[in-house]
Every structure is written in C-alpha cells, then in structure tokens.
Amino acid sequence: MRGDAGPATRAIRSGPVFETAVFDVFDGITYTKGGAVLAMLETYVGPDAFRRGLAAYFEGQRLSNATAGDLWHYLSQASGTDVAAVARSWTDQQGYPLLRARVTCESGKQTLHLEQQRFSVDDAVDTMSLWQVPFAVSAGTAEPTRFMLAGRSGKFATGPCTTAPLVIDSSAAFFRVQYPREHLRRLTRAFPELAPSARLALLADTFALGQAGRIPLADYFALLGRLRPAGTPATQVLYLQAVHALSNLNGAMYGTPAQTVTARLLA
Numbered sequence: 001m002r003g004d005a006g007p008a009t010r011a012i013r014s015g016p017v018f019e020t021a022v023f024d025v026f027d028g029i030t031y032t033k034g035g036a037v038l039a040m041l042e043t044y045v046g047p048d049a050f051r052r053g054l055a056a057y058f059e060g061q062r063l064s065n066a067t068a069g070d071l072w073h074y075l076s077q078a079s080g081t082d083v084a085a086v087a088r089s090w091t092d093q094q095g096y097p098l099l100r101a102r103v104t105c106e107s108g109k110q111t112l113h114l115e116q117q118r119f120s121v122d123d124a125v126d127t128m129s130l131w132q133v134p135f136a137v138s139a140g141t142a143e144p145t146r147f148m149l150a151g152r153s154g155k156f157a158t159g160p161c162t163t164a165p166l167v168i169d170s171s172a173a174f175f176r177v178q179y180p181r182e183h184l185r186r187l188t189r190a191f192p193e194l195a196p197s198a199r200l201a202l203l204a205d206t207f208a209l210g211q212a213g214r215i216p217l218a219d220y221f222a223l224l225g226r227l228r229p230a231g232t233p234a235t236q237v238l239y240l241q242a243v244h245a246l247s248n249l250n251g252a253m254y255g256t257p258a259q260t261v262t263a264r265l266l267a
Contacts (some may be wrong), residue, residue, distance in 0.1 A: 001174070001208070004033060004095055005121045012037065012091040014066060033174060037090045042171045044086065044134035044146075045079035050163070053078035086132040086148075090174065095119065097131045098176045102166060103183060105161040112137060112166060115153040119176050121212045133175060140164030140193070165190055171197040176205045184219055191226035196234035203238060209244045220245070 003009060010025075012034050017025050042050040053075035061070055068091060072084035090096075104111050116133060118126035130152060136144035139162040147156045158166060160193035165186040168177045179187065187194070187202060194202070203223055210217035230236045245265065250262040 001096065001176075002121070003028065005119050005208075005212070007122065009094045011062075011094045017226075030169075034091075035085070036174045040090075040134060041075065041083060041087060043136070043172045045075060045081055050075065050078035053083075086134065089131045093129055093131075095126070095129060096174050096176075097133060098178055099133065099135070099168065099170075100178050101166075101183070102180055103158075103166050108161055110158045110161045110166070112156040112158050113153070114149050116149060116175075119208075119212070123213070131175075133173075135173065136169050137166055137204075138169065138195070138198070139166050140190075144169060164193075167194060167198045167202065169195065169198045169201055170203065170205060171201040176208055177201070178205070178209055179212060181215075181219075184215075185222075188219075188222050188226060191223055192228055196237070199234075199238055200241060203241050203245075207241075211248075217249075228244065239266070 010029060012029055014025065014079075018210070025183070045053070053071075056078060057066070057071050057074040066074055068103065069084065072087050075083040076183060094120045097116040100115045100117070102113040113159075116131060118129045118156040120126065131149075134146065135149065136146050137156070137158055138144040139158070142162075142164075145158060149196045165183060167187060170177050184206070191199060191202070206215065206223055207217075209215045210220045224242055227242065228235055228236055230239045246266050250259060250266060253259040253262055
C-alpha cells in the first residue's frame with residue numbers, strides 16, 4: 001500500500017504482458033494487491049458464493065484461455081451480484097481510496113457519512129479516480145454490517161446510537177480510513193475491546209495517515225499506549241506491526257536527536 005500511494009505505480013491490469021518485460025509487471029501490485037482485492041471480493045460476495053464461482057470458473061475455462069472478465073462472470077453468476085463493476089474499479093485503475101468517515105446521531109438513530117478520495121503520500125489531488133468500495137462497520141461486540149460506497153460520498157444508516165464508537169474494518173480490504181480527531185480518541189479509549197482485525201487496521205491506517213502528514217503521529221503513539229501484553233496470536237500481530245512502523249521511523253530519523261527515542265522504543 002505504501003508503493004501504491006505514490007506517483008510511481010500502475011493498475012493491476014495494465015495492458016499486454018510482453019516476455020521481455022515480464023518482471024516489470026509480476027510484482028507486488030500484481031500479486032499482493034491482486035490477492036488483497038480478491039480477498040475483498042470474497043468478503044463482499046461471501047465465501048460460499050466465491051467458492052462456487054471459482055469452481056464454475058475452473059470447470060468452464062478448463063483447457064482453454066481465461067480472462068479477468070471470465071472470472072467476474074462466474075463470480076457474478078454464483079453470487080447474484082455485479083462483481084465485474086466492483087472489480088474493474090480496483091483492477092483497472094491505479095492507487096486506492098481513503099475513506100473519510102464521520103458519524104452523527106439524531107433522534108436516536110446513527111448515520112455514517114463517508115467521502116472517498118485517492119490516498120496519496122505527496123498531497124497530490126486526484127478528482128477523477130472513483131472506486132466501488134465494499135466495507136463492514138461495527139460498534140463494540142456487535143456483528144459487522146456490510147455496505148457498498150458506490151459514489152464519491154454516501155450516508156449509511158447503522159441503527160440505534162451506540163456508546164461504543166463505530167469502526168470500519170479495512171483489514172480485509174485495500175483502502176485507508178480517516179476519522180475525525182474526537183472519534184479517533186474514542187476509538188483509542190476503546191482500542192483493547194475492538195476486534196483483532198479492527199485493531200490491526202486502525203494501527204496501520206493511523207500510522208500511514210501520520211506518515212502522509214494528514215494527522216499528528218502522536219495519534220499513532222496514543223494507540224500504541226493502549227496495546228495489551230502480547231499474550232495471544234492476535235496481540236502478537238499488533239506488536240509486529242508496531243515494530244515495523246517504529247523501524248520505519250527509526251530509519252527516517254537516522255542521525256537526528258529523535259532517533260534516540262525511536263531506538264529506545266525498539267530496544
């Protein structure tokens with residue numbers, strides 16, 4: 001996601017692949033981003049429909065050539081949804097979206113307001129790119145509710161107002177989420193009680209937003225301060241993310257007084 005947020009990137013599907021340039025396109029964009037997009041589509045249509053679609057795809061294209069359009073066709077048939085329209089917005093354009101979230105509560109009913117724009121590490125403004133974004137939102141221990149953001153912005157009724165803050169789980173997707181400062185503070189206070197995947201997504205997104213200068217890095221360190229001892233596989237993954245982020249900062253601060261702080265945190 002770091003590389004895909006910069007100017008030197010490309011779409012997953014970027015034209016014919018010639019033998020002389022095969023290693024130019026068989027890279028992290030093709031495989032890692034491609035795999036993440038497929039995982040997001042699996043979550044969107046459901047694992048059972050996804051398996052049925054794959055089985056029909058393998059059988060239908062047996063001993064013949066296949067295209068991305070063939071895969072979307074079989075997944076659409078199996079799930080009853082237009083997978084192609086969603087998938088093309090991810091495979092045929094470069095980059096990925098930042099979802100700017102805001103939550104309101106009126107007359108006891110809660111509404112999630114979302115706006116999307118391309119996430120960039122260099123403050124570049126992109127008003128053309130638009131994704132169809134499947135996402136899941138939850139509060140506290142409630143089961144996630146799934147929605148689709150198909151336009152530049154949208155409003156989503158998420159049920160009664162809750163004391164637990166809403167969180168969008170971007171761990172099984174390929175986008176970042178930015179919350180207003182006060183909502184992020186509420187999520188920070190509730191951090192130990194969030195689902196493991198939501199905690200990982202919140203850590204990763206907050207650090208990336210800090211790197212891009214969109215929020216203070218202090219917000220990321222506030223989340224780190226809410227980490228529990230790494231006694232379970234879920235919390236161990238969170239510490240691995242923290243070590244990765246702090247190592248990145250340590251390299252960026254090399255030779256400066258701030259490096260003594262990052263080095264001490266890594267010790």
